[in-house]
Amino acid sequence: MITADWKMVDLIHTNHVLIKVLNRFDITLGFGDKTIRQICTEKKIDIRFFLEIINSFLDREYFPKEQLRTFPLHWIIDYLSQTHQYYLNKSIPRIEKIIHEMASQCYEDHKHGALLNRFFNEYKDELFKHIAREDEKVFPYAICIEKIFLNAATAECLKQVAGYSMATYKSEHDDIEAKLYDLKNIIIKYLPEPSQPDLCYEILSELFTLEKDINDHSRIEEKVLIPKVEAMEKEIKKKQV
Amino acid sequence: MTGERALIISRSYLLRSGLKPIVEETGQNVEVLHSDDEHIPENIQPDFIFLDPVTISFQRIEKGWKNIPNKNRPKIIIVYFTLPRRYTNYPYLLDLSQPKSHVQQKLRELLNASEVISDDNELNAPLSNREINILRLVSLGNTNKEIAEKLFISIHTVITHRRNITRKLGIKTVSGLTVYAILNNIISPEDLQQFNALSE
Numbered sequence: 017m018i019t020a021d022w023k024m025v026d027l028i029h030t031n032h033v034l035i036k037v038l039n040r041f042d043i044t045l046g047f048g049d050k051t052i053r054q055i056c057t058e059k060k061i062d063i064r065f066f067l068e069i070i071n072s073f074l075d076r077e078y079f080p081k082e083q084l085r086t087f088p089l090h091w092i093i094d095y096l097s098q099t100h101q102y103y104l105n106k107s108i109p110r111i112e113k114i115i116h117e118m119a120s121q122c123y124e125d126h127k128h129g130a131l132l133n134r135f136f137n138e139y140k141d142e143l144f145k146h147i148a149r150e151d152e153k154v155f156p157y158a159i160c161i162e163k164i165f166l167n168a169a170t171a172e173c174l175k176q177v178a179g180y181s182m183a184t185y186k187s188e189h190d191d192i193e194a195k196l197y198d199l200k201n202i203i204i205k206y207l208p209e210p211s212q213p214d215l216c217y218e219i220l221s222e223l224f225t226l227e228k229d230i231n232d233h234s235r236i237e238e239k240v241l242i243p244k245v246e247a248m249e250k251e252i253k254k255k256q257v
Numbered sequence: 258m259t260g261e262r263a264l265i266i267s268r269s270y271l272l273r274s275g276l277k278p279i280v281e282e283t284g285q286n287v288e289v290l291h292s293d294d295e296h297i298p299e300n301i302q303p304d305f306i307f308l309d310p311v312t313i314s315f316q317r318i319e320k321g322w323k324n325i326p327n328k329n330r331p332k333i334i335i336v337y338f339t340l341p342r343r344y345t346n347y348p349y350l351l352d353l354s355q356p357k358s359h360v361q362q363k364l365r366e367l368l369n370a371s372e373v374i375s376d377d378n379e380l381n382a383p384l385s386n387r388e389i390n391i392l393r394l395v396s397l398g399n400t401n402k403e404i405a406e407k408l409f410i411s412i413h414t415v416i417t418h419r420r421n422i423t424r425k426l427g428i429k430t431v432s433g434l435t436v437y438a439i440l441n442n443i444i445s446p447e448d449l450q451q452f453n454a455l456s457e
Contacts, residue, residue: 077270077273077274127439127446128440131436131439131440135432135433135436138432191429194429194430194433195429195430195432195433197427197429198427198428198429198430198432198433198436199433201426201427201428201433202428202433202436202437202440205427206436206437206440206441207440
């Protein structure tokens with residue numbers, strides 16, 4: 017378990033993929049021997065929240081959903097939004113570049129490259145749509161629900177929440193991980209032997225990493241965000257009666 | 258064992274976390290869940306249970322399957338460092354104090370020599386003709402209802418076949434299945450174009 021008095025550098029040594037999680041808190045490299053406590057204090061990041069996110073990311077078995085639900089909504093949403101930006105601006109473009117290279121260079125039969133490109137583009141579109149839906153509707157809705165819950169509702173907010181609910185979100189919340197899973201298997205099992213296996217290793221490494229990241233992300237949405245907002249929705253309904 | 262579900266039940270975090278990856282490594286396509294209490298939700302339906310008798314009551318778990326015929330019951334495997342006397346003659350045991358290679362070998366035996374599931378060999382087989390037909394119709398965009406009507410079978414049967422196809426191939430989505438179908442010449446890109454043209 018990572019604690020606040022750990023040095024940030026030791027955290028990275030535990031698992032280097034945490035660097036991208038740090039990025040979501042706007043923590044960049046070059047922090048010397050500072051501890052987590054020092055850096056969080058400097059950057060005005062809540063230490064407890066930071067540690068819960070980091071520890072959940074490190075250990076799949078550790079997911080204190082009740083504690084996570086007690087944190088302010090906008091911290092959770094900020095973290096989720098930053099993660100979206102990471103997918104949109106970093107992960108997917110990088111993967112796309114490699115896929116295009118693979119499609120044009122790895123397979124003798126042109127149709128194989130075309131299939132790969134097409135399948136990836138479908139995945140990309142689906143993911144981007146999913147992210148846009150959350151950034152443009154779900155997150156603003158949740159923020160407004162919190163405002164109403166705290167008796168700080170504005171007219172704008174009341175408009176935002178009309179006709180939407182967590183129940184709607186849950187029914188729309190499709191399985192974006194399935195296509196990613198399929199993409200991996202198609203590359204590993206069903207496309208023919210590539211002429212440049214290194215590209216395949218690279219892409220698979222990226223895909224596995226992305227999959228894990230998205231799984232963690234979805235877990236926070238499903239087990240923390242939704243229940244938290246649902247609880248507020250319930251209270252609001254009670255007050256209205 | 259392919260396409261199976263295993264459940265590890267123990268109050269020990271260390272035991273659950275340690276056993277899970279090894280079982281996943283050893284069993285192909287085994288979905289490994291874990292729990293820290295004796296209550297097993299209805300929808301879980303494990304094929305295997307790894308039970309820690311020190312922290313969990315064997316009797317209480319076994320009672321859950323009292324009314325189910327033997328062949329549909331999960332195989333309960335007792336995991337231990339020191340075997341409690343009463344289980345000396347129990348047939349499914351996993352000694353956790355052994356080195357990794359021994360544990361894996363034992364796991365392979367326990368998971369493979371199963372009287373529980375007889376159609377696991379099916380999951381290693383290539384797609385049957387029926388499954389190929391269904392795959393073709395799925396890739397062409399037919400709904401379960403349409404497939405059922407075209408093949409004169411029930412929707413339930415279609416769903417079962419689709420589930421088996423997914424388990425055999427490791428592909429979940431319709432577009433993934435379409436790619437597989439094209440790669441294996443089950444449909445041609447022209448078939449797909451025709452379908453797309455029709456639906457516009």
